[in-house]
Amino acid sequence: MHDKTLTELSEGLAAKQFSARELTEHYLARIEQLDADLNAFVTVTAEQALAQADVADARRAGGDATPLTGIPIAHKDIFCTTGVRTSCGSRMLDNFVSPYSATVVARLEDAGAVMLGKTNMDEFAMGSSNETSYYGPVRNPWNLECVPGGSSGGSAAAVAAGLCSGATGTDTGGSIRQPAALTGLTGLKPTYGRASRYGMIAFASSLDQAGTLTRSASDAAHLMQAMAGFDAHDSTSLDDAVPDYLAELDSPWEQLRIGVPENFFDEGLDAENAAAVRESLDVFERLGATIKPLQLAHVHLSVPVYYVVAPAEASSNLSRYDGVRFGHRADDVDDLIDLYQRTRAEGFGAEVKRRILTGTYVLSAGYFDAYYLQAQKVRQLIAGDFHRAFAEVDLVAGPTTPTPAFRIGQKVDDPIQMYLNDIYTIGANLAGLPAMSIPCGFVDGLPVGLQLIAPHLMEGRLLKAAHRFQRETDWHRRVPERYA
Amino acid sequence: MSTASEFRAVSLTPEDVNKLCALARLEIGPDEVADLSAKLSDIVRLVDELQAQDTDGVEPMAHPLERPQRLRPDAVSETDARDLYQANAPRVEQGLYLVPKVIE
Numbered sequence: 109m110h111d112k113t114l115t116e117l118s119e120g121l122a123a124k125q126f127s128a129r130e131l132t133e134h135y136l137a138r139i140e141q142l143d144a145d146l147n148a149f150v151t152v153t154a155e156q157a158l159a160q161a162d163v164a165d166a167r168r169a170g171g172d173a174t175p176l177t178g179i180p181i182a183h184k185d186i187f188c189t190t191g192v193r194t195s196c197g198s199r200m201l202d203n204f205v206s207p208y209s210a211t212v213v214a215r216l217e218d219a220g221a222v223m224l225g226k227t228n229m230d231e232f233a234m235g236s237s238n239e240t241s242y243y244g245p246v247r248n249p250w251n252l253e254c255v256p257g258g259s260s261g262g263s264a265a266a267v268a269a270g271l272c273s274g275a276t277g278t279d280t281g282g283s284i285r286q287p288a289a290l291t292g293l294t295g296l297k298p299t300y301g302r303a304s305r306y307g308m309i310a311f312a313s314s315l316d317q318a319g320t321l322t323r324s325a326s327d328a329a330h331l332m333q334a335m336a337g338f339d340a341h342d343s344t345s346l347d348d349a350v351p352d353y354l355a356e357l358d359s360p361w362e363q364l365r366i367g368v369p370e371n372f373f374d375e376g377l378d379a380e381n382a383a384a385v386r387e388s389l390d391v392f393e394r395l396g397a398t399i400k401p402l403q404l405a406h407v408h409l410s411v412p413v414y415y416v417v418a419p420a421e422a423s424s425n426l427s428r429y430d431g432v433r434f435g436h437r438a439d440d441v442d443d444l445i446d447l448y449q450r451t452r453a454e455g456f457g458a459e460v461k462r463r464i465l466t467g468t469y470v471l472s473a474g475y476f477d478a479y480y481l482q483a484q485k486v487r488q489l490i491a492g493d494f495h496r497a498f499a500e501v502d503l504v505a506g507p508t509t510p511t512p513a514f515r516i517g518q519k520v521d522d523p524i525q526m527y528l529n530d531i532y533t534i535g536a537n538l539a540g541l542p543a544m545s546i547p548c549g550f551v552d553g554l555p556v557g558l559q560l561i562a563p564h565l566m567e568g569r570l571l572k573a574a575h576r577f578q579r580e581t582d583w584h585r586r587v588p589e590r591y592a
Numbered sequence: 593m594s595t596a597s598e599f600r601a602v603s604l605t606p607e608d609v610n611k612l613c614a615l616a617r618l619e620i621g622p623d624e625v626a627d628l629s630a631k632l633s634d635i636v637r638l639v640d641e642l643q644a645q646d647t648d649g650v651e652p653m654a655h656p657l658e659r660p661q662r663l664r665p666d667a668v669s670e671t672d673a674r675d676l677y678q679a680n681a682p683r684v685e686q687g688l689y690l691v692p693k694v695i696e
Contacts, residue, residue, distance in 0.1 A: 207680070301659070344655075344661075346657070346659070412639045412641045412642045415639050432689050433677075434677075434682075435680075437682035437683070446619075447691065453619035461618055462628070466639075481652050482647060485650040491653065523634065527638070540656025
C-alpha cells in the first residue's frame with residue numbers, strides 16, 4: 109500500500125479496498141521496522157493514530173468522509189499538537205507538550221486525516237541538511253550516507269521511504285522545496301499567508317509558510333485543500349477565497365508561458381542537475397508551453413537579504429525561550445540573568461546560536477538602517493523583479509537546488525556553504541510567492557528537482573502545471589529500492 | 593564593533609562576540625569564542641554585499657502582498673487556562689511562575 113500515492117489511497121479507502129485501520133497499521137509497522145536507520149520520526153503516536161483511524165472508518169461507513177478521511181500523514185515537529193510533545197528539533201522544547209494544536213493540524217484532523225507522528229527537522233527549522241536537530245541527523249532514503257535536505261528533512265525522508273502517505277512541512281527559505289528535490293518528492297510552499305501560521309513555531313515570521321511534501325501534485329492539492337484558508341488567529345492570514353485545487357488539476361490546459369531566469373544557470377549549478385532541469389523544460393515545451401529566457405536582476409542578493417531578515421526575526425522570536433514559562437531550564441543558577449543565559453546556552457544548538465547572534469548584530473544600535481532596513485529595501489527590488497517577470501510569463505521555472513544530496517558531515521562545519529543550498533529557493537520566500545519543487549531526473553542515483561514559481565495566490569496554476577508534467581513523466585513514481 | 597561606515601572586510605573580534613552574547617542572553621564558553629567570531633565574521637561578510645546595492649528611493653518591504661495588518665475587535669476571546677499552560681512551566685507555586693530572587 110505504501111507504494112501508492114495519497115490520491116490512490118483515498119480512492120482505495122472510498123472503494124473499501126482496505127480500511128483506515130489496516131492502512132494505519134501498515135504504516136505504523138513500516139515506521140517500526142524501517143525508521144531506526146532513517147531517524148525521520150521524533151515521536152510516533154501509534155495509539156492515537158489507531159483511534160483516529162477507527163473514527164475515520166466510522167465516518168466513511170456513515171457517509172461523512174472527505175478525501176482525506178483515514179489518510180495517514182505525519183506532521184513536521186514544528187506544528188503544535190495538543191497533548192503531544194512538540195520539540196521543534198530542539199533540546200529547548202524536548203519536554204514541551206503543547207496545550208493546543210496548530211490550525212493546519214486541526215484542519216487536517218477535521219478532514220479526518222490520521223496523524224502517525226511528528227517528524228524530525230533542523231533545530232527551529234534552521235538548516236538545509238537536517239543535521240542541526242537535537243535528535244540527530246535524518247538520512248536520505250536514496251542513500252543513507254546522504255542528507256535528505258532540510259529543514260523539513262524528516263517529513264521528506266518519511267514520505268520518500270513510504271513511512272507515511274504525505275507530510276506537512278514549513279518553508280522559510282526553501283525548507284520544503286529543497287528536501288523535496290533531494291528525496292524525489294513534490295514539495296509545495298504556498299503564498300505567504302495562504303495557510304495559517306497559528307501554532308507553527310515561529311522562526312522568521314515574515315517568511316515562514318506551511319506546505320506539503322507528497323508523492324505527486326494531486327496529493328499536494330488534496331492536502332492544501334484542507335490546509336489553506338483564513339484564520340482569525342493569524343494576523344497575516346489571507347482572507348481570499350480558496351479555489352478548488354482538485355478541480356483545477358484537470359481543467360483545460362492553456363498555453364503556458366514559462367520564464368527561465370538565465371542567472372539561475374550560473375557556474376554554481378551542477379552541470380548534470382542543469383541538464384535534467386533543461387530536459388524537463390523540453391517536456392513543458394512539448395505540452396505547448398512557450399519557454400522564455402529572463403533575467404532577475406537582483407536575485408543574486410537573495411542570500412544576503414535572507415541572512416539579515418531571517419536571523420533578525422529569529423533573534424526576536426527566540427527571545428521567548430527564557431526558562432521561565434515552558435521549555436528547558438538550567439539548574440543551580442545564581443540569579444535571573446544567569447538563568448536566562450545558561451538556559452539558552454544549554455537549550456540551543458550551535459546553528460541556532462549563530463542565527464540569534466547574527467540577528468542581534470544586525471539589529472543592534474547603529475546597525476539597523478545599514479542592515480535590516482537596507483535588506484528590506486533590496487527585498488523590495490527582488491520582489492519587483494518577479495512582479496515584472498509575471499507581467500510577461502505565467503510561471504518562472506529553474507533548478508530547486510545547486511546539486512543533488514550531499515554527504516552527511518560534508519558541509520556541517522561551514523555555514524556559508526550550507527546557506528548557499530537555498531540560493532534558488534529564497535527568492536520566492538522574500539517575495540511571498542507560491543513555489544513548488546517536482547522531481548525531474550537523477551544525478552548519480554540521487555533525485556533532483558525542478559522549481560516552479562507562480563504569482564501570488566496562483567497555487568492552482570502551479571499544481572496544474574506540475575500535474576500535467578507528472579502525467580508525461582514518471583520521475584515522481586520512482587522509489588528507493590530499499591523502501592519499495 | 594566597527595562603525596556603520598566601515599563595513600568593508602568587517603570582522604568580529606572576541607570582544608564583539610562576548611558583547612553580542614550578553615545582549616542575546618547566551619552564555620558562551622571561552623573555548624567557543626574563537627570559532628564563533630570566525631563564523632560570524634564570514635556571515636557578516638556575506639551580508640555586506642547588500643551595502644553595494646543602490647536603494648535610493650526604494651521603500652523597505654512591509655508585507656510581500658502589500659496587505660495591511662488586520663485589526664480584530666478588542667473583545668475577550670480566550671477563557672482562563674492557567675493550569676493548562678502552567679503544566680509546561682519548569683517551576684510554579686500557587687499559580688505563579690518562580691524565578692531566582694531579583695530583589696536583594
